[in-house]
Amino acid sequence: MAQQLRAAQRTIQSNGDALSPLAGGTSIRVSGVSKTFYSNGRVVEALRPVDLEVEAGELVCFLGPSGCGKSTLLSIIAGLEDATSGDVFANDKQVTGPGTDRILLFQEAALFPWLDVQQNVEFGLRQAGIPAKQRATIAQKFIETVHLQGFEHSYIHQLSGGMRQRTAIARALAIDPAVLLMDEPFGALDAFTRDRLHTELETIWSATRKTILFVTHNVREAIALGDRVVVFAPRPGRIVREFRIDLPRPRSLEDHQLVDTAAEILQVLRSETEASEQVEEAYGTVR
Amino acid sequence: MAQSVSVLKDSEQPKASKHSPNQQTNTRRLLTKAIRLVLFYALLILIWQGLAASHIWKDYLFAGPIDVWGHVLSGFQDGTFGVAILTSLRRLAIGYGISLVLGVLLGLLVGSNRYIEETLGSLILGLQALPSVCWIPLSLLWFGLHEQAMIFVVVMGALFSITLGVDAGIKNTPPVYIKAARNMGSQGFALSTQVILPAALPSILTGLKQGWTFAWRSLMAAELLYITVSLGGLLENGRDLNDIAQMFAIMLIIVLLGVAIDTLVFGPLERIVRVRWGFAR
Numbered sequence: 331m332a333q334q335l336r337a338a339q340r341t342i343q344s345n346g347d348a349l350s351p352l353a354g355g356t357s358i359r360v361s362g363v364s365k366t367f368y369s370n371g372r373v374v375e376a377l378r379p380v381d382l383e384v385e386a387g388e389l390v391c392f393l394g395p396s397g398c399g400k401s402t403l404l405s406i407i408a409g410l411e412d413a414t415s416g417d418v419f420a421n422d423k424q425v426t427g428p429g430t431d432r433i434l435l436f437q438e439a440a441l442f443p444w445l446d447v448q449q450n451v452e453f454g455l456r457q458a459g460i461p462a463k464q465r466a467t468i469a470q471k472f473i474e475t476v477h478l479q480g481f482e483h484s485y486i487h488q489l490s491g492g493m494r495q496r497t498a499i500a501r502a503l504a505i506d507p508a509v510l511l512m513d514e515p516f517g518a519l520d521a522f523t524r525d526r527l528h529t530e531l532e533t534i535w536s537a538t539r540k541t542i543l544f545v546t547h548n549v550r551e552a553i554a555l556g557d558r559v560v561v562f563a564p565r566p567g568r569i570v571r572e573f574r575i576d577l578p579r580p581r582s583l584e585d586h587q588l589v590d591t592a593a594e595i596l597q598v599l600r601s602e603t604e605a606s607e608q609v610e611e612a613y614g615t616v617r
Numbered sequence: 618m619a620q621s622v623s624v625l626k627d628s629e630q631p632k633a634s635k636h637s638p639n640q641q642t643n644t645r646r647l648l649t650k651a652i653r654l655v656l657f658y659a660l661l662i663l664i665w666q667g668l669a670a671s672h673i674w675k676d677y678l679f680a681g682p683i684d685v686w687g688h689v690l691s692g693f694q695d696g697t698f699g700v701a702i703l704t705s706l707r708r709l710a711i712g713y714g715i716s717l718v719l720g721v722l723l724g725l726l727v728g729s730n731r732y733i734e735e736t737l738g739s740l741i742l743g744l745q746a747l748p749s750v751c752w753i754p755l756s757l758l759w760f761g762l763h764e765q766a767m768i769f770v771v772v773m774g775a776l777f778s779i780t781l782g783v784d785a786g787i788k789n790t791p792p793v794y795i796k797a798a799r800n801m802g803s804q805g806f807a808l809s810t811q812v813i814l815p816a817a818l819p820s821i822l823t824g825l826k827q828g829w830t831f832a833w834r835s836l837m838a839a840e841l842l843y844i845t846v847s848l849g850g851l852l853e854n855g856r857d858l859n860d861i862a863q864m865f866a867i868m869l870i871i872v873l874l875g876v877a878i879d880t881l882v883f884g885p886l887e888r889i890v891r892v893r894w895g896f897a898r
Contacts, residue, residue, distance in 0.1 A: 410796050428800045440797040443894050444815040454801035456811075487895025505801060 357509060357541040358384040358407060363416035365402050365567075375566035376402050379416060382560065382569070386508070387539040391546060391556035393595070395603070399567025400545045404511050407543065408434040421508060430454060433502040434511040437518055439494040441486045447497050448473065448482040454505035472500040475534065492523035499534070509541045517546070525583065528554055532580060549592045554581045561595060563602045570602040571595075680862040688866040697846055698870065704847040705836065706874075708764070712771025713832055720776050720828065724783020724821075725809065738784065741777050749774035749835035753842065767839050774835040775828035782824010786817025819890050826883050833875060848874075 360382040366375050377399035384390050392400040405411035407418050409428040418425040420432055433454075441450050451469040460468070473482060476496035486494060495515055502510055516524045532555065535542055546552050552559045559573045573595060577587055662682050669681025680688075692698035727738045752773040760766035790813060798812040814821070840849020848871055855863035890896065 408800060410800060428796075430800075430802045432800075434796070434800050436793055436797065438791075438793060440791075440793040442794060442812070442816070444818060453798070453803075453811075457798075457802040457807060485893050485895065487893075501801075 357386040357388070357421060358382070358543070359419040359422075360403070360407065361417050361419070363403065363406055363413045363418060365399065365406065365411075366414045378566050378568040380569050384541060384543065386541055388557050389535055389542045389544065389555060390558045390560060391544045391552035392560050392562060393546060393549060393552040394562030394567075394599070395547055395564055397567065398562035398564040400562045401513050402567065404434065404513050404543060404545050407509075408432055408511050410434065430458070430505050431507050432509040432511055433505055433507040434513060435495075435498050435502055435515045437514040439486075439491075439498040439515075441494055441497055441501070443486045446483045446485055447478060447489070450486070450497055451500045451504050453501060458505075468504055469500075472504045475503065476500045476530070490523075491519050492527060495519065495527060496530075499531070503534070503538070507540070509543065512542065512544045514545055514547070516551070517548075524551070529580060531555070536579075549595055550583050550588065553577070553588050553591050553595070554583055559595065561598060561602075563599065571598050677859055677861055680865045684862040685865040685869065688860075688862040689869065692863070692866060697851065698866075700846045701848050701851050701867075702870065702874065704845065705840065705849070708767045708847070709771055709832060709836055712768040712836070713775050713829065715768070716772045716775035716779055716828060716832070717825070719772075720779025720824070721783055721814075721821075723776075723780040724787070724824075725813075727780065728784040728787030728817075729813075734784070741780055745777040745781060749831045750838045752835065753839050756839070757842070762843055767836065767843065770835045770839040771832045774832035778828035778831055779821075779824045782821045782827070783817060785824070786820030787813060789820055790816040819894060819896070822883070822886055822890060825886075826879075829878065829883070833878075837871065 360380060362379045362381060363377065364375075364379040365377040366373055368374070376397075380399075380403065392403065394400050402411065406413045407420070407425065409418075409425045409432065420429070425432075442453065445453065448466070448469050451472055452465040455465045455468060470482075473479060476499055478493060478496055478500065481489065481493065486497070489497065498515070516527050519527065528551070531542075534540075544552070544555055553573075553575055556575050559575060560569055561571045561573065562568065563570045573591070575591065577585065577591075581588055665682050669679060669684075673679075689698070723737075723741070727734050727741065749770065752770050756766045756769045756773075760769060794812060794816050795808070798808055803812060837849045837852075840847045841853045844850050844853065848867055852864055852867045852871075855861070855867060
């Protein structure tokens with residue numbers, strides 16, 4: 331058993347070596363990426379040309395109200411959506427479509443209801459043609475990582491929202507991508523579950539040193555998680571400012587430094603957004 | 618690697634499992650349901666016998682349960698009922714099998730291409746509106762009084778329902794499933810068989826079931842016109858011979874076969890969907 335596990339880990343690592351970035355190198359480089367589309371005969375500027383560099387192993391949060399292009403940018407980086415202009419490089423290779431080196435996680439978890447938890451976690455491995463026995467070993471390991479032992483054969487509708495997100499994280503980790511792209515993954519969860527998942531994500535991140543891009547509209551979530559917070563503003567979608575967050579980890583949402591930073595970022599967002607009422611609506615005051 | 622990851626203890630529990638709440642009440646519920654059913658049918662047969670014994674209608678217009686039961690027994694003993702059932706089921710199986718293969722392929726085609734959907738899709742929608750018994754005259758003209766005519770009618774009965782079921786299933790699949798699957802390296806045939814078709818299963822099943830009902834009805838109608846030893850044939854034969862008990866017996870068998878196919882073939886499929894998707898009963 332231990333031997334099998336080690337063998338499985340070797341394959342993961344050898345997979346990972348091909349994909350994982352060099353320490354300290356650039357993991358994601360976004361250059362002049364924009365997105366416009368036509369809607370009812372009008373040109374909508376979903377994203378103005380943006381440039382961005384993300385180091386390997388960095389955890390960067392994209393923050394902004396809805397319609398600011400943050401999710402669009404994430405989809406483009408994932409290769410699931412085409413940019414109108416510009417290029418994306420992952421690990422110095424140009425992105426031309428989806429790839430298993432960049433896995434996107436969705437708010438609705440996007441687990442397959444016809445498969446149980448373990449089969450969901452094995453899905454990517456199955457696509458890669460990894461034999462069943464090895465798949466099971468790898469899946470087991472990541473199910474343990476997200477603390478879902480005992481739920482291997484549960485169906486998705488039997489899981490709570492938090493457990494669904496954990497399963498989705500395990501499913502992504504099993505593929506061993508260099509980059510995790512998380513599109514408001516905890517947006518639909520209650521505050522307690524979200525806090526717990528923040529801590530778990532931070533632990534997983536520090537153990538695996540994966541590059542993580544995390545999209546959220548929650549200011550304090552962004553500051554609690556990110557090495558850097560990239561602030562987006564809507565109409566047209568654009569990046570307005572970047573904040574480096576040097577607070578020690580693990581961070582508490584109640585930490586006064588964190589709350590101060592949140593106030594500062596909110597101030598920037600307010601002044602940058604013409605439609606200030608909408609920001610009020612989306613954020614309220616600092617809670 | 619994530620080997621050394623140790624995270625907070627998790628206290629989340631899954632939503633209450635379906636099977637746990639009190640096995641005993643469940644068994645009792647099933648038992649009382651069975652008793653109600655038995656009582657209902659016993660009463661029905663009693664009323665039936667009473668009506669037959671009262672001779673309100675002439676004997677050649679209305680047969681009592683005892684006569685019908687006698688006919689069922691003798692029909693099975695001399696082998697005619699067995700042959701008839703097998704003949705009808707064989708036609709159904711061949712015809713339904715053909716429309717299953719064609720329907721899934723057509724459904725995939727219509728569901729995955731906008732131009733095919735606009736053109737062929739509209740035709741299929743139109744043909745679906747044509748009651749499948751309406752194919753019988755054409756079928757007799759084309760194939761004559763042959764097996765092919767019967768099978769053609771069954772195929773036409775089931776094909777469009779299955780096609781539309783697959784098509785609807787594909788259209789209703791949340792795009793996020795396809796995105797997630799493509800992101801994890803799934804494409805082409807694997808994407809179709811491992812994601813698109815299973816995601817469409819609930820809707821496909823609805824189409825399959827509707828297809829079977831239409832096929833079964835049109836087959837019975839076609840068999841009425843075509844005198845062989847088949848269920849529809851024997852029913853018509855009963856009328857020719859003025860044998861009311863035979864007609865009742867055959868109708869009973871047709872009902873029971875329908876119920877059997879519903880529970881034995883579609884029951885388990887529906888159970889799979891219910892358990893996995895978590896649809897309410």
